[in-house]
Amino acid sequence: MAKLKIAVLFGGASSEHDVSLVSAYSVLTNIPKDKYDVMCIGITKKGHWMYYPGEYEDIKTGEWENDPDCCTAIISPDSMHKGILLLEDDDKYYIRKVDAVFPVLHGVNGEDGTVQALCTLAGLPCVGCDMTSSAACMDKAITHTILDAAGIKTAPYCYVNRTVLSDIDGACEDIEAKLGGYPMFVKPACAGSSVGVSRAADREGLKNGLKIAFAHCEKVVIETEIIGKEVECAVLGNGSALIASIPGQITPAEEFYDYDAKYKLGTSVLDIPAKISEQQMDKLRELAKKAYTAMGCSGFSRVDFFVTDDDIILNEINTIPGFTPISMYPKLMDNMGIPYGELLDRLIELAIERNS
Numbered sequence: 001m002a003k004l005k006i007a008v009l010f011g012g013a014s015s016e017h018d019v020s021l022v023s024a025y026s027v028l029t030n031i032p033k034d035k036y037d038v039m040c041i042g043i044t045k046k047g048h049w050m051y052y053p054g055e056y057e058d059i060k061t062g063e064w065e066n067d068p069d070c071c072t073a074i075i076s077p078d079s080m081h082k083g084i085l086l087l088e089d090d091d092k093y094y095i096r097k098v099d100a101v102f103p104v105l106h107g108v109n110g111e112d113g114t115v116q117a118l119c120t121l122a123g124l125p126c127v128g129c130d131m132t133s134s135a136a137c138m139d140k141a142i143t144h145t146i147l148d149a150a151g152i153k154t155a156p157y158c159y160v161n162r163t164v165l166s167d168i169d170g171a172c173e174d175i176e177a178k179l180g181g182y183p184m185f186v187k188p189a190c191a192g193s194s195v196g197v198s199r200a201a202d203r204e205g206l207k208n209g210l211k212i213a214f215a216h217c218e219k220v221v222i223e224t225e226i227i228g229k230e231v232e233c234a235v236l237g238n239g240s241a242l243i244a245s246i247p248g249q250i251t252p253a254e255e256f257y258d259y260d261a262k263y264k265l266g267t268s269v270l271d272i273p274a275k276i277s278e279q280q281m282d283k284l285r286e287l288a289k290k291a292y293t294a295m296g297c298s299g300f301s302r303v304d305f306f307v308t309d310d311d312i313i314l315n316e317i318n319t320i321p322g323f324t325p326i327s328m329y330p331k332l333m334d335n336m337g338i339p340y341g342e343l344l345d346r347l348i349e350l351a352i353e354r355n356s
Contacts, residue, residue, distance in 0.1 A: 074087070102347070182200060
């Protein structure tokens with residue numbers, strides 16, 4: 001049987017570019033070589049797409065961009081092409097057909113429905129959620145709205161647009177009135193990996209948090225702080241045929257599970273299974289599948305919760321969760337008896353199944 005040709009996308013014009021490089025290295029070194037031929041497409045921080053034929057080791061360091069054999073590569077939106085346009089220095093191009101696209105991209109311009117929409121135009125199966133669910137899950141305000149309608153509890157919240165910076169004190173008064181006091185978490189509506197997130201304990205912290213968050217997004221979500229265990233559930237599958245993992249628990253190394261705690265410090269503690277009751281575990285797994293379905297997810301997502309003594313509150317849904325060596329999603333699925341290589345194989349099969 002001929003091998004399937006898979007285009008793996010990595011990097012991206014995103015604040016999470018460097019995380020993507022590490023995730024992509026892990027994916028590329030674990031994807032089953034007996035079943036798939038892999039084509040590497042790197043995207044620089046400035047948004048330049050390049051075919052990269054070099055060593056995987058240079059991806060995680062960022063050195064891949066300097067490879068002299070790189071050339072411009074574009075997913076053709078023409079569904080008759082079914083592949084990648086490679087542009088040579090002499091302005092000639094040729095088409096390299098692929099069977100599916102695997103976007104190992106985090107944050108904007110990759111996890112937010114943009115690449116997923118391009119793959120739809122191209123008629124190419126794309127690993128993970130489709131355009132609509134990717135965009136909805138990426139926008140925390142939209143996520144809150146849909147989950148509220150589905151009867152799934154989230155933290156009390158409100159959101160504001162950049163225009164509030166013209167009267168930031170007035171905006172803070174409105175936020176305080178809506179949420180009832182401090183502390184609060186201030187988050188860019190459309191960023192992941194806790195980029196741009198801060199905890200506000202008072203008015204000054206809220207003002208600073210808004211300014212930080214607006215550096216990453218045009219819309220900012222503010223949520224009441226929830227004191228509880230940070231518990232995550234990995235969901236895999238299409239339609240109603242879903243696997244929800246045994247939940248895992250994170251004990252952050254820092255005040256909260258920020259970017260450094262996730263990817264740099266390496267001192268946060270991950271417990272699988274989570275230290276919650278059997279009843280809470282069963283309820284959380286069902287809520288994860290319910291939220292996954294409500295948001296229209298497919299392929300895979302990681303659903304994050306806060307668990308208190310008497311409640312389970314959904315925090316967010318990540319449609320392309322981290323795939324680094326310390327990331328929770330592959331660890332949770334490995335605990336379910338699905339090792340890394342098999343997981344990647346299943347994700348590609350799910351993408352092709354959804355597109356057939």
